[in-house]
Amino acid sequence: MQTANLKIDDCWNRIGILRTGAERCPKLDQYVHCRNCPVFSKTGRKLLRTEPPEDYRSEWTKILATEKALKPFNIKAAFVFRAGSEWLALPAHMIHEVVNMGPIHSLPNLPSKVLRGLVNIHGSLQICVSIGSVLGLEKLVKTEVEFDPSYVSPERLVVVLQDNHLVAFPVSEVKGIIRYTPEMLKDPPVTVSGSKAVYTSGILHLDGNDIALLKDKPLFKTLTKDFE
């Protein structure tokens, strides 16, 4: 079939939605827009019955001779934050909310260092725990600096949903959500030992930072075991 033989009635320009005249296609009542109309799609398909352009076949011969570039699949999302000097990550699906840092109301007779106290999240009291105490992270000692009114602390409260309970913990900084594939996850170095190694499922190397992806279930089990 030749291009010259093709007779295309561009009814969408004539009486369809792109019409300039007064005549209106009666099918518009049923299909509302020409793109829903079988006449439109049939004409579109007819346009493909034209001769392919020059080089079309040789170009596709080259493309098909190479392996198909597969898009990365099995992409997972992790929520990245900083606690002290360590960059850490948790599976993004468990993050309920990130709120501005507020006062942590301590409780008398605290059973452990893990439980920091209670925080006010949208008017309800939630338990606030310390991730750093479980992982054995050192607190960065704040150096005495001159008071700078323009300084905004990057500290945030992260609220996670764990076993239908909300638990909050303070972080030094929130980076955001990153996406990774399981291949990007490296084993933690053997030099990492103790509780940090127990709760780390892998290391992600991103933008020059080593981010430890935490095992959410064992970590929060430990964090919440004292007040279940």
Add this chain to the structure above:
Amino acid sequence: MLLLLFEIYNGRYALDVNQIIEIVPLVKFKKIPTAPGYVAGLMNYRGTGTPVIDLNQLMDSVPFEDALSTRIIIVNYPVRNKGDKPLALIANNVTETVRTRLTKPPPAGVLMDKSLYDGEITPETSEMIQWFDIKKMLPENEITLLFEDEE
């Protein structure tokens, strides 16, 4: 069942998409000198030499349309003792798929346009659509020979 609709010369055919690996545009083929006329040649499909069957030549002894809508359907072809191998089929007007309520091939091997569309869309024609059975409609013995040279 999702069906691919295509044409071979004047007939319309439907193929179950589960048998399809990929639909690709026409490419250049390497002729096989002693092969029957309907074997258009070999194409380099993702690094493997894949036999190309010209369905127009096979069914009606006419060449395929040189058009953008003429495409190559790469199917999983069960080769005896060798498992599924990719096989390339050239068909005209490979432009449409339909979702049907069919769960198995129609008894007579023929579908009516009406039964395809389930009454949701008015069929364009009242033509019959032939069920394309890659096992029955392709000459199995000769195609098996095309895969013979492979180790």
